[in-house]
Amino acid sequence: MQENSDAPSWVTLTEGEILVWSGHPSLLSAGGSFLVGFILVVTGIGVGIFNDGLARVLALVFVGIGILMVGATYVNYRSTQYVLTSEEVYKKSGLISRNVTNIRLDRIQNTSYSQSLPERAMTFGSVHIDTAGTGGTDIVLTDVPNPERVNGLITEQLDNVRPNPPEQQEHSPEA
Secondary structure, eight states: OOOGGSSTTTOOOOOOOEEEEEEEEOOGGGGHHHHHHHHHHHHHHHHHHHHOHHHHHHHHHHHHHHHHHHHHHHHHHHHEEEHHHHHHSEEESSSOOEEEEEEGGEEEEEEEEOOHHHHHHEEEEEEEEEEESSSSSSEEEEEEEEEHHHHHHHHHHHHSSSSSOOOOOOOOOOO
């Protein structure tokens, strides 16, 4: 469990509510975009150093596109955040405009996680959260590092908020 002071400013904790987990999508999921952007920057710098004229202009375009690609990928990573408290699950996205979706744990009917083979190798995946009566997934936490652990944390919190079923009382037959 984490300290309540670690809760993001966009999450309002009620009295007794505890921050359980907070995270961002895995940076490994954005590896391809980072790699392509980096290659464009390095290629642009290389072409720009050893050429002039139109080639140098093209090199500047490569550098600019590469920087934009890396920057946009990083901003998307930082602007998406997931939070699990002892009472709710939150998903926030957006940098300039903000979209926050939250579901109270007592409304959750089912959770699951999925990972493709490459995602398993890089230890990230998606956690799906369903509520009763909607007929589908309500929140998907995409590219979550260690989705099995996050799904387990949600399940633990679900066990804490759901009332335990009454103990079955054995009735002894009367003589």
